[in-house]
Each structure stands twice: as C-alpha cells, then as structure tokens.
Amino acid sequence: MKIGVFICHCGSNIAGTVDTAQVARTALEFPDVAFATDTMYACSEPGQEAIVQAIKDHGLDGVVVSSCTPLMHEPTFRRTVERAGLNRFMFEMANIREHVSWIGKDTEANTRKAAELTRMAVEKLRRNMPLFAKQFEVNKRVLVVGGGVAGIQAALDCADGGREVVLVERESTIGGKMAKLDKTFPTVDCSSCVLGPKMVDVAQHPKITVHALSEIEDVKGFVGNFEIAIRRKAAYVDWAKCTGCGLCMEKCPSRKSLDRFNEGVGTTTAINIPFPQAIPKKAVIDPAFCLKLTKDKCGVCAKICPTQAIDFKQQEALFTEQVGAVIAATGYDLFDISKYGEYGAGKLPDVITGLQYERLLSASGPTGGHVQRPSDGREPKTVVFVQCVGSRDKSVDRPYCSGFCCMYTAKQVILTRDHIPDSTSYVFYMDIRAPGKMYDEFTRRAMEEYGARYVRGRVAMIYPKGDKYVVRGADTLMGTQVEVEADLVVLAAGAEASQGAGKLAEKLRISYDKYGFFLESHPKLRPVETNTAGVYLAGSCQGPKDIPASVAQGSAAAAKVLALFSKDKLENDPMIAAVDIRRCVGCGKCIQVCPFKAIKEVDFRGEPKAEVIETVCQGCGLCTATCPQGAIQLAHFTDNQILAEVNALCLA
C-alpha cells in the first residue's frame, strides 16, 4: 500500500505552534507512507489539486490529511481523493488543530502529538477497505406534523413544488396558535385575514391531505422510505357526512364545556366547531362534557343532524402513510401560569394569559371583541401587563427568553387603547426585546402614541382588594416599590415545548434539549435539518419563534424536502454494521440495543442469528459495542481498525 500524508498549516492556526515540516518528515518513516509533505491550506483549491497531483504522481492508494476537525472538511477531502480515482473511504483525517495547536503553546510537544495523531491515521488507513454505497428509491411524499402557521407554510410550499403532502394535526382544525390571535405585530393586521386564506389553500390544494384530530403513533423506516402510523382520535361525528352547518351547536344543551379554542375564556357546547373559519370545518364531540357519552342521556344532535353524521360509537382509528421525508412543526405551548402562586395565577379570575386576552380582543372571541373582565363582564379601565411570566426565570426552570412576548404585549397595549380609549395600561418589564424589522419602533409607538406606561421591574405579588387587584412591583429606575390597582392583569406567559414533544422526538429519532425543544443539526448552518436524515424542523418546535420566523422556517424546510426529492434515488451510507454469521450466537442483545430497529433475527439452519437491515442501519455502533462475541462489525470502524489506532498511540 502506498500512502500520502499532507500536514496542513491552516495559515498560522496550526503552523504557529506545530512544526508541520517536521511532522511530514516523521510521517515518511511510518509504514507504507510513500509521500509526505506540509501544505499551507489543504482545503484550498491549490491544496486539493496538490493532493490529486500527488496521488497521480506517486500512485498513492490512500491519503491522510492532518489538519482540522473532520466535521467540516472530511466530506471535502473525500471528494478530492474521489476526483483522483480513489475510493472515498481510502482517506483518513487527523485533527491537529482543535486537538493540538489550539489547546497548547509548547511547539515541541505539539509537534510530537501531531505526529502521533498522524501515525494513528496512517495505521487506520492501512486497514481501510473501499466501501460502496447502495442506491434505493425515494418515496416523494412528505409528512408535515402540526398544522400551525409553520406547518401550513411548509405544506403549501411542498405541494406547490409538486409533491404530495400529508398534514397531521392534533386538534380538530389547523391554524394553531396564530388562528387564536386577534392582530399581529408590528403591522396590527388581522391575524385571521392573513392566515385564513392560507388555511383555505391547504384545504383546497389537490396535493394536500389533512388528517385532523390525529397524532403520530409510530415511525418506521428511514429517509426516503418512512412508514408512519397515525392515530385518529374519535370525533363521534362522521366527517364524511358532516357539512359543518353548525345546527348541532345551536341545539346542544351542554353549554358549559371547556372552550379550548378560546383558551377557557367562556364556555362552549359539548359538540362544536372550534371557530367559523376552521379547516376542516367539522363538528367534534367533547366526550368529557357530552351528556350522551357521560350519562347516556340527550342525543339531541343525532336527532337534528340533517346528514345523520353523529356517531356516538365512533372509535379511534389507526392507519399508515408512506412518505419519504418528515417536517416536524409541532409549535409550542404556553407556560402554565398557575406555577406563579404569588400572582394568584389560575385562582384569580381576572389574572389571565396573553393568549386569553387575544380571545377577549378578537371579534370572533367569546365577548365579540369587547374587552370584558372574565369575572363580572365589566370593561377594565386599568390593565396591568406583566412580562416574563415563565420566561427568563430559573426558579421555574425556564431560563430562556420566549422572544415574542415583548412584542405581543406592545400590540395588546395598543389594541387596549383602541378598544377602551379612556383606559390606562401599565407594562412591567425587565428588558424590551424587539430586534426585528420595525419592532423597536413599534414598542416606542405603544409608549409615545398610545400612552402605555412602562415600568422597569418585576412584579412580586398580586392580590385582590375589593373588586380590583393590587399589583405590587418594583420600578427599578426610580429605585422604589410601586403599587397599582388593576381591573385586569394580563400575564405574558412564555413559550414552552409542546406537550408530548419529547415523545414525538423519540419516535422520529431526533434530539431535543432539556426543555423539549427539538435540536437542529447546526444552529447557524443547518437550522431546519436534524441529525436524522429526512427529518426537518419548522417553527417553534425548535425554540420560541414569532410568525415571520416560523413562516420562514416552514419555507426553508420545504426547500430542503424539495431538494431531497429532486433525486430519484438516494445512496445509503456504507458505514453500517454487518454480522459475522459464524461468530453470532443469536443472543439478541444487538436487537435490544439498536435504536433504529435495524437488526432482525433470522433462522440460519435452525439456529437464530442476527441480520442487519442495510437500508435502516445508521451506523451508530451500539450493536458492535454490545455484542459479546464481537460478531457484529461496523464497516470503516472495525475492531481491528480501532485497535490499530490504539496500538499506534501506545507505541509512541
């Protein structure tokens, strides 16, 4: 075997504290090394050309580059050796920048260590084999999980790109949080006027299938070939027959049902269509409040439904969809304000969340757009807004900024003045976070033109006094304690990961942070990709986001999916596990530990043996570390290859 070794200067990044020429000279003494040199920037165009040329001139069989982290440039150099006619796996990389030059100043020691790491790479390369990818078909349908504005955007963009879309939504209608908003910042345009047409587009698009009231039950397969099991909850209404006429809602006697769409402000009927623009516009029965389902009485809806759509015996249904890619757009939930006992949150009727306040402001809300206190229907004259409730608060395990509360509070303050011109609004804030286009100007308008009184400080307690609430806070700019008697208190509840987000992530085999937000592949360069091929992210499931950012991510994820689907066939990664059937004793431990269900038991002449499903294996190596017989080997990371590296290091 003839090996070429290239020691990169990386400008002065490496050469500053590593004698690269010396490392190259040392490398020449390693077995099978036929050529070694140092080079200014191995990754640059001339640097890569020099590698190609050396392969040709010296008839090299493999190449080692000692430079930076393989995370960035291993793919680059693999392409380089491929250009010179070598198999891309006949290449090894030693990281002498992050692991050497950046962490030590002693040139002599650094030079020695760089040589040792290079020796490891050489010993590994001596045992490398050419590996070849297999090709497989791509199913060009995409699953979008979550029908909020991010999911809607992603679905429409994919569908407009000519791909079939399956949109799964947990609630009975798409629209998500945005459908509940009255107006949007900083333009104060009507939320449903903007979102409504998009929802209709989804409903009417020939390429989009919406499964509402449904959740992901299970995910099998891999990029290009996912099999998604979907559980559709019982609506107790046959949606094929339901025309959304709403007659059932008029007659339903159970009028004290929890109004989830209106965030519990006011009540609704046990059978209901959440709001007039719902998509699909179909009725659903809430089994917790339906008299027929709880007490076997009533059944009025069934009697009056013009299309006999009511079905009290309807069961949930399980079905599957085949797709080639998944976009997770499951959004966020509001922080549970009742964790703030000192605010009486959850106990005092007129201490409400920002989203509840949106419903009070909305013309389609329970009060018809008249701002009224939930307790007595009185119009509030003094409204206090409290920011950062469940944000930037370590004591409730929510240290992060929810990002959009400053802006929605400014909007609500402006709308409050519009609705009640003789009202006064107070906003308790810590910092105003308004880093978007026209955002800071918007918060200034709330103060300068709409007379909102911003108080810089947190609120310590809220308690009732007569029919008002005493809000006791601090004005840290005045350096004093302040009190204000409020008619209504609006808590800017922060965002947290959607309920069940962690479970979905596990089904999709993607990572999530300690708060349940999904992890992107790279925070800057791969913001809508995950570490699982074929699974993408859009919107607040990745972290709190406002509408423009969510829509942008919806489009970005769609672009990624369309790019993926532009190929008819995909190649698998050949670095996968393989079973040596002679050594395998059929203990099944590998099957238990495989997180991808990529190993199955097969019968080999009456004996159980493990077998790797090549297209499913992701090459994580758990099975190889687990196998007591050493019978499973991961290609490109075999025991022999790893031991050769260790030996090379110990030898030094």
Next chain:
Amino acid sequence: MSTYAYYPGCSGLGTSREYDTSTRAVCRALGLTLADIPDWSCCGSTPAHTVDHTLSSALAARNLAQAEDLDASALITPCPSCLTNLKMAVHRMRDRDFRDRVNKLLDRPVRRDLPVKSVLQVLVEDVGPEELASRLPDKPLAGLKLAPYYGCIMNRPPEVMQFDDPEHPTAMDRLMLALGADVVPFPLKVECCGASFGVPRKDITARLSGKLLETAMDLGAHAMVTACPLCQMNLDLRQDQAASALGRKFQMPVFYYTQLMAVALRLPQNVIGLNKLCVSPHIAFAAMRKARAEAGRRDPSFSEEVA
C-alpha cells in the same frame, strides 16, 4: 402513636404562655404524646442569625443534641421563629464543614438527624382535619369568620421549610374549617407583620401589622388566627399602635389557632387562656353567635368566658 420531642420556645414561658398551654392540651386531647426536651435552651431567634450563622445554628443545635435522649420520631415546636432556626441548623449542617464548625462550639455535638416540624404540620399531617372534623360533628365554630395569618417564615423559604404552599398556605385554614369556622380569603397570609422590630422601631411594626389588620377587617373577618407568638403580639398587644399609624380603629381579636381548637374541643378554660389576649375575644364570639342565630343554628355548647 410515637412520642414527639417538644420544644416550647422561650416565649412559651412568657408572652405566649397561652399558646404553649393550649398547644399541649390540644395535642393531648388528640392523642399526641409530647416529651419536653430536657433542659432546652434558647434557639437564638432572630438576633443570633444576624450576628453569625455558625453561632445561630449552634444555639439551635444544642437542642437537637438534647433531644437525642428522648426516643422521639421528630422534634416539634409551635413557634415559627424557633422552627426556622432549628430547621435552618439541620439544613445547613448537611454541609460537613458547617456541621464541624457548629459541633466545635457545642459541649455535646449533634449526632442524629432528627426531623424538625411545626406542631401545625404534625396536627395537619399526623392527625388531619378529617379526623378533627369527625370528632366535632356539631361544627362548634360555625359562624365565626376568621382571617388565617401564617406569618412570613412558617413556610419560607420552601427549600428549607418543606411544608405547605409558600405563597398560599392552607394548613391552618383546613384545621379551622374542620372546627366549623369560616375562613376569609386572606391575601396576606405570609406578609411580614414587622417581626422583632416592635421595640426598636415600632413605627415599622405598626405600619405592617396595621396593613394586615386593615385587610382582615375589610374582608369582614371577626378575628384573626395565627400560629406565631411574635405575630400574635404585634397584632394584638400593639393593635392600638397599628390603628394610629393607619388612622383607623381596630377591634380585632387575634387568636392562636390552638386556642380555637381547644375551645371547639371543650378543653378547660385555664389551658385555653383566652383571658391572656389583649383585644377581647368576646367581640368575635358575639359576632359568631349573631351569625349562628341568623342562620338558625343552635348556640354552641361551649363557654368562652373571659376571667
């Protein structure tokens, strides 16, 4: 039921002796066995922890060591200030260095980790409002409207006190409801009354206690009920000072919760010590009787005569 090592606290021998006597009597009546900690000493109270935390914990910890001779399941005390010092000592002594420093000051080092609880916690958790209510089917305090005031340190900080809700505690509420009494939604349950500033800065105490009395009065309470000797003294003995600080007039009886339990359990008057209160409890009982009459209830068969 097991024995509790009982720590009365210094005020139990003086300004809050009616709290001590009614606590002992109620515990006995409900089947709890108390054994006084032999030769107990002052916990150090507020003054000690304002000087030094090791000194403060050493003064408290001497009592933990003294209690080790009793075969007790827990150390209990009626006074929240003593409770805080004792619990804080246990809490901080989980740190080895701190424990060593404390033990260095003591003739007899602390060896065991005896749980420390308030009498209130034991009454709520080991007896329970349900058991109490079942003993009092006639709801003897029905008609009495109470503002329950817990004081600032019975439940705070929650990491140390480990009992009830730090913002809206309900333990005393539940006991009072079990006696048949009404409980007003008192919002300042844990707001400080002015604590030990009564002597050097009575202006502070008057203003803070005044706010509590005012809120209780505006909510229509017949009386306040408390679990803290210092709070009780600030609200009861210093009620006139509070009234003049706020420019209002108060006549708000301030009971220890154990006194009301003793009244409802028909325990002897000498242990209840209603005559030790400054603002006459008659006012509250008269309001209660009036409310009962209006509701068509019979008069309760206890006597709350004040000597």
Next chain:
Amino acid sequence: MDVIDIHASCDGDFIAAVEAESGQQIAECYQCGNCTAGCPFTFAFDIPVSQVMRLLQAGQKKRLLTCKSIWLCATCESCTTRCPNNIDVARIMDVLRHMARREGYASERGVKIFWDAFLDSVEKHGRSFELGILTTYIAKTGRFWPDMGLGPKILPKGKLGFRPHEIQGQKQIARIFDKFRQEQRS
C-alpha cells in the same frame, strides 16, 4: 450626586467575601427588582434591596456596610422565595450585617442594641428573659421605654415573668458564646 469611578471603587475582595460567606453568586442577579417589589420593609429602607444587590455587584463596600437597610431586614424570606434566579437574598442581607458588625458599623443603633440585649440575656440565663431584655435596652439606649403605653395592657395578663428561667446547662450556652468569640478573634 458624585461621579463614581466604577473601576477604581469596586472592591473585588469584598464581593468575593460576601460570595464565600453567603454561598451565593452575585453576578446571577439581573436586577429585575422582584426583591424590592416584594419586600415589606422597602418603605423603611434607605437603599431598596435590589439596589443593595446592585451596589454589591459594584463592590461598594462602605455604602453597604453603613446603610440602614441591612439592619432593618427581618429575614421574612420574601426575596429569597421569589427570586427568579434562586438567589438567597435574605442570606446576603444577613452576611452584610455580620460584616458591618465586625467592622464596627451599626446604622440602626437601636436595633443592634435590642438584638445584643437579647443575646446577652440568652448567654446569661440560657433562655431569653423578656423583662430583662427590655431593661437592658432602656439602659443602653438611654431612651425611656417608648412603649410605656403597653404596660397596663400586658402586665395584668401575668405573662411577663419577673424572674429569668435559669437552665442547668447555662454554662454550656455561655461556652458557645465564648468559643464563638475566640474563633472570631483568631
């Protein structure tokens, strides 16, 4: 108002000492003001507690050790319970008091005398003796008892003992104080 040289006047040793004695990290305070908002004593403070924290971050030792607020904190734990950054603010107030005592400051003399009188009583008898504490307080402040009006209310109740309750282990208590003072001197 004076201009403060925030670099030259910042006493880093002082910050480090407060952090060591309180076990709290001062930089964790982001000045939301929640402690001031909830503090029942803000009206009586010369420096609200959130500004005590700010001055601490700025290492303003003298301002802090000579202020009244640190003597008027009742350790009611509102600040500690509600701090969004889990800072034990009440403990920091306590530590500042400890330091003020050690450096000989007492901006609320009456408060210090009262607490000292209490501890003297405990050292002497093993338990606190209420009437004795009052007598010491009156003697040391030279003030006639400002609460004379309360006398007629409380004396007939027979609650104020005229004699201290001596305990057998009184000497053990005295030794706690002795050893503590020795430790402080060393």
